[in-house]
Amino acid sequence: MSLANQKIAVYVTGGIAVYKVAGLVRQLIKAGATVQVAMTQSATEFVTPLTFATLTKRPVLTxxxxxxxxxxxxxxHLADWSDLAIVAPATANVLAKLANGLADxxxxxxxxATTAxxxxxxxxxxxxxxxxxTQRNVQQLVTDGLTVMQPATGFLAEGYNGQxxxxxxxxxxxxxxxxxxxQLLKDQVVVVTAGGTTEPLDPVRxxxxxxxxxxxYAVAQVAAMLGAKVILISTRPELAVPAQLERVIYVQTAAELQGAVQAVYDQANIVVMAAAVADFKPVQYAPQKIKKQVNQTDFQLNLTKNPDILAALGQQKTxxxxxxxxxxxxxxxxxxxxxxxxxxxxxxxxNDxxxxxxxxxxxxxxxxxxxxDGTTEKLPLTTKVTIATQILTRIAQVQK
Structure with missing residues (x-):
C-alpha cells in the first residue's frame, strides 16, 4: 500500500537519532507522500535544516x-494542511510537553493545533x-488518542544495550x-494461512x-493495515512478520495447519486460506535417513491422502x-x-x-x-500487496 497524495508533517526534535529521520523522510517520499519538515532549535544542532529541505524540496519550519x-x-497552516503528523525522534522533553499541552x-x-x-x-x-x-506521559498521550510506537532495543549512543x-x-x-x-476491517478477526506445507519422509527429506x-503474508499485512485483528498461520518462519499482527503460529505439516486453523476458526470473521497444502503424505515416516542400497535403481513411495482442510472449513462455517x-x-x-x-x-x-x-x-x-454467486473478476498482473488490497477491499464491501 502506498502513501500517494498524503500530506505528512514530520516534526523533528533534538535527540541523537535525528540523523536517522533523514532516511525516514526519504522513505515517506518514495511511498508517495508529500512531506513538510519542522524542527526544534535543539534538533538543528544535530542535522541542519538544509538536509531536510534538500530531501523534501520544501523549506524547513523552525x-x-x-x-x-x-x-x-x-x-x-501546517496543522490544517497535514493528513498525518509524525514526531521523530520524540525526546522525553517533547513527550512531556505534548502530554501536558505545552506550546513554547x-x-x-x-x-x-493539529487535529490529524x-x-x-x-x-x-x-x-x-x-x-x-516518561511512562506517565506516554500513557497520557495514548489516552488522548495519539499513537506511540515502542522504541527498539539494541546498542545505544551511550555505548551499551538497552531499550x-x-x-x-x-x-x-x-x-x-x-x-x-x-479501517474497512476494524475489529474484524482475520485468519490467514501462508506458505507451502511439508510432509516428512525421514529426518532429512x-x-x-x-x-x-x-x-x-501480503494478505496478512493489508488486513492489519485495514484495522483487522490478524492471526497468521505460516510455514515460513524466515519471512519478516508484517507489523501489527495479533498472533503468528508456525506449522509445517497439513495436520498441524489444520489443527491451528480449527483452534481459531470459531472466533474468525474472515478466513483466507492462501497456504498451498500438500494433498498427500507418506504412509510411513522413517525415523532414520532412508539409505540407497547397492545397485538400487528405483524406490517406491507409498502415499496417503491428507485431510481436505478447506472443504472441512466450508462444511463447518457459520x-x-x-x-x-x-x-x-x-x-x-x-x-x-x-x-x-x-x-x-x-x-x-x-492463479496460474x-x-x-x-x-x-x-x-x-x-x-x-x-x-x-457465480460472478467472476480478473485482477491484472500487479504486486501481491496490491492484489491483497483489492481482494480485502471487495470482501469488506460485500460484508456491509
Missing part, C-alpha cells in the same frame, strides 16, 4: 515568529524511557500507512511445493467469510469452478502458477476472483 507569508499563520516553540505549537492523527516515535536513553514520569533506539524506517512507514488507511508464502486459493498450471477457470463448488467457499482466488513472473515465489500475481 521559527514560531517568522513571517515568511503574512497571509498565513505558519503553525496553524514552532513544533509544539503546531502539534497542539499523530504518530509519536520515541528515541532516547533507556533510563529516560523507563522513568516513571530506546529509533525504530526501523519500514516499521514507521507501515504504521503511518495504517493510520492513513480507511520431505514432500513439499514451491509456495513462498508471499501472497499470504458466519465466517471463507476464501480459498486455487493454484493451477492448466485449465485455470474450469478447474477453479470445480473447486469453488466442492469447497463451499464464499470466494475462490484462482506455471509462469515464473507471477504466482509461486514471485512478488507479483495475476488472479481471477470467483464468487459464490
Amino acid at each position: 521559527d514560531l515568529f517568522a513571517v515568511d507569508q503574512p497571509d498565513q499563520v505558519a503553525h496553524i 516553540d514552532f513544533v509544539t505549537t503546531a502539534l497542539l 492523527p499523530k504518530l509519536i516515535v520515541p528515541a532516547m536513553n533507556e533510563h529516560m524511557w523507563l522513568n516513571p514520569a 530506546g533506539r529509533f525504530p526501523e524506517e519500514a516499521q514507521i512507514v507501515a504504521q503511518a500507512t495504517r493510520l492513513l488507511t480507511p 520431505f514432500i513439499g511445493n514451491r509456495s513462498s508464502g508471499k501472497m499470504g 458466519t465466517q467469510f471463507l476464501v480459498g486459493f486455487a493454484a493451477e498450471t492448466n485449465d485455470l477457470l474450469s478447474n477453479a469452478q470445480v473447486k469453488l463448488a466442492a469447497k463451499q467457499v464464499d470466494l475462490l482466488v484462482a 502458477v506455471s509462469q515464473t513472473d507471477r504466482g509461486f515465489n514471485a512478488d507479483d500475481n495475476e488472479v481471477t476472483l470467483l464468487w459464490a
